[in-house]
Amino acid sequence: VDIAQGRLFAGLPAEARAAILAGAAPRLLTARQMLAPQGAPATTFYVVQVGHLKLSQFSPDGREIIARFAGPGDPYGGIVALGQPTYPVSAMAVEPARVLAWPAAEVQRLTAAYPQWRANIVQEIARHMTDALDRVQELSNERVSQRLARTLLRLGAHGIPRSGSAVEIAHPITRQDLADLTSTTLFTVSRLLSRWEELGLIASTRGHVSILDSAGLRQKIDVPEDE
Amino acid sequence: VDIAQGRLFAGLPAEARAAILAGAAPRLLTARQMLAPQGAPATTFYVVQVGHLKLSQFSPDGREIIARFAGPGDPYGGIVALGQPTYPVSAMAVEPARVLAWPAAEVQRLTAAYPQWRANIVQEIARHMTDALDRVQELSNERVSQRLARTLLRLGAHGIPRSGSAVEIAHPITRQDLADLTSTTLFTVSRLLSRWEELGLIASTRGHVSILDSAGLRQKIDVPEDE
DNA sequence: CGTCTCTTTGAAACGCGTCAATGGCTGTGG
DNA sequence: CCACAGCCATTGACGCGTTTCAAAGAGACG
Numbered sequence: 001v002d003i004a005q006g007r008l009f010a011g012l013p014a015e016a017r018a019a020i021l022a023g024a025a026p027r028l029l030t031a032r033q034m035l036a037p038q039g040a041p042a043t044t045f046y047v048v049q050v051g052h053l054k055l056s057q058f059s060p061d062g063r064e065i066i067a068r069f070a071g072p073g074d075p076y077g078g079i080v081a082l083g084q085p086t087y088p089v090s091a092m093a094v095e096p097a098r099v100l101a102w103p104a105a106e107v108q109r110l111t112a113a114y115p116q117w118r119a120n121i122v123q124e125i126a127r128h129m130t131d132a133l134d135r136v137q138e139l140s141n142e143r144v145s146q147r148l149a150r151t152l153l154r155l156g157a158h159g160i161p162r163s164g165s166a167v168e169i170a171h172p173i174t175r176q177d178l179a180d181l182t183s184t185t186l187f188t189v190s191r192l193l194s195r196w197e198e199l200g201l202i203a204s205t206r207g208h209v210s211i212l213d214s215a216g217l218r219q220k221i222d223v224p225e226d227e
Numbered sequence: 228v229d230i231a232q233g234r235l236f237a238g239l240p241a242e243a244r245a246a247i248l249a250g251a252a253p254r255l256l257t258a259r260q261m262l263a264p265q266g267a268p269a270t271t272f273y274v275v276q277v278g279h280l281k282l283s284q285f286s287p288d289g290r291e292i293i294a295r296f297a298g299p300g301d302p303y304g305g306i307v308a309l310g311q312p313t314y315p316v317s318a319m320a321v322e323p324a325r326v327l328a329w330p331a332a333e334v335q336r337l338t339a340a341y342p343q344w345r346a347n348i349v350q351e352i353a354r355h356m357t358d359a360l361d362r363v364q365e366l367s368n369e370r371v372s373q374r375l376a377r378t379l380l381r382l383g384a385h386g387i388p389r390s391g392s393a394v395e396i397a398h399p400i401t402r403q404d405l406a407d408l409t410s411t412t413l414f415t416v417s418r419l420l421s422r423w424e425e426l427g428l429i430a431s432t433r434g435h436v437s438i439l440d441s442a443g444l445r446q447k448i449d450v451p452e453d454e
Numbered sequence: 455c456g457t458c459t460c461t462t463t464g465a466a467a468c469g470c471g472t473c474a475a476t477g478g479c480t481g482t483g484g
Numbered sequence: 485c486c487a488c489a490g491c492c493a494t495t496g497a498c499g500c501g502t503t504t505c506a507a508a509g510a511g512a513c514g
Binding site: 057059061063065067079082083084088089119122123125126128129130132133135136137139140141183 | 284286288290292294306309310311315316346349350352353355356357359360362363364366367368410
């Protein structure tokens with residue numbers, strides 16, 4: 001669980017990594033604990049050490065949109081480095097987790113002292129921006145089955161290898177979560193997963209999903225759903 | 228047409244503005260001319276002086292998604308200040324236009340010399356990121372009529388005042404453009420605009436739209452479409 | 455003045471959301 | 485340790501908003 005190896009610390013000498021880590025305080029989270037709500041003043045920059053966070057937005061009528069999941073090495077609240085006043089998304093632990101926390105003032109000091117660290121954080125934010133644009137594309141042009149297949153493969157890319165070529169998604173995830181990730185309903189997700197399970201593409205238990213045939217899933221992106 | 232008054236130059240002393248402007252070269256565009264295609268190496272930072280650019284993405288199958296329109300004072304290609312390698316969206320002039328162009332090296336030099344300028348550019352980019360997230364929300368939760376009303380009001384906010392309380396959208400815009408902005412088809416847009424024109428909410432001629440009753444349009448956001 | 459682009463309107467099909475009802479798994483408290 | 489209460493998942497039927505396809509009209513440009 002060595003955060004200092006992650007892409008946020010790429011290109012930094014060991015002494016810089018040590019100095020930056022020295023500015024952080026660890027914080028423990030229980031499952032379903034809220035780390036920071038969307039719209040709250042952005043006072044702290046976080047990096048996940050253990051466990052997973054769910055980063056999501058809530059619409060006025062209570063519907064949830066999951067932006068992404070953050071696992072070990074992933075940052076949350078990078079916008080404090082850009083001087084944004086509030087968090088654009090909420091962060092909640094989906095399982096017991098441990099995060100490192102840097103106060104905004106500390107981030108100011110450290111980014112000034114280590115420009116490469118600032119560049120890495122900004123880089124990460126830029127990636128999330130292009131991700132958001134890509135998502136608008138997908139929402140506009142693709143069917144639910146295509147988006148769901150894409151989402152599963154994306155989650156599987158950071159998953160845990162199982163027997164054979166199977167990969168299990170690294171954190172607990174419900175049908176509702178998958179629906180909130182792909183902008184659909186849990187019913188449609190359930191129907192698709194049932195069908196794909198019959199085809200041997202995936203396997204699932206309550207709160208967990210494994211990908212058995214990633215090549216077959218990839219086809220579902222190109223060829224919507226015919227049968 | 229004084230760019231130096233825009234929000235990109237907020238908080239900068241006059242001499243800094245002059246120094247920054249001195250680093251730019253003007254460039255003229257004809258209607259429908261492509262300034263930079265999505266995916267091309269990000270070598271230049273632009274600010275619109277006259278006219279309007281259409282910033283859009285194209286999906287593999289040729290469908291277009293318009294991210295936004297950029298008018299006088301609006302930047303394009305701010306990601307060069309973040310060190311991103313390529314443009315995430317294409318920029319094309321929708322009418323004859325004039326832009327200022329800074330080469331990447333010049334941007335490096337000027338942002339180092341004037342940190343406030345860098346902060347303004349980053350600020351702008353952060354806004355576009357939250358915009359993209361908001362758009363995902365809208366695409367997921369709202370009907371076409373709501374999104375279209377929202378889009379028209381957004382465009383009208385930068386429009387040209389006409390007789391009475393009418394506001395004309397500042398640049399040429401087709402039904403297809405509105406469809407690409409709201410992620411729908413030109414047919415659905417045409418139907419909605421026809422109905423709203425009967426209700427006296429808008430007026431339109433080929434390639435142009437005016438908002439006559441912005442309060443009435445705003446209602447269409449909250450109350451989808453009943454009649 | 456012809457051609458091309460933009461627009462309108464209708465009719466039909468379809469994907470997916472909504473609603474309803476049921477069943478299974480999990481963790482907690484008696 | 486068992487049982488109950490919640491949460492999560494499944495499946496079917498139905499309806500509705502939009503897309504799709506087709507065909508024709510109208511304005512703009514060279």
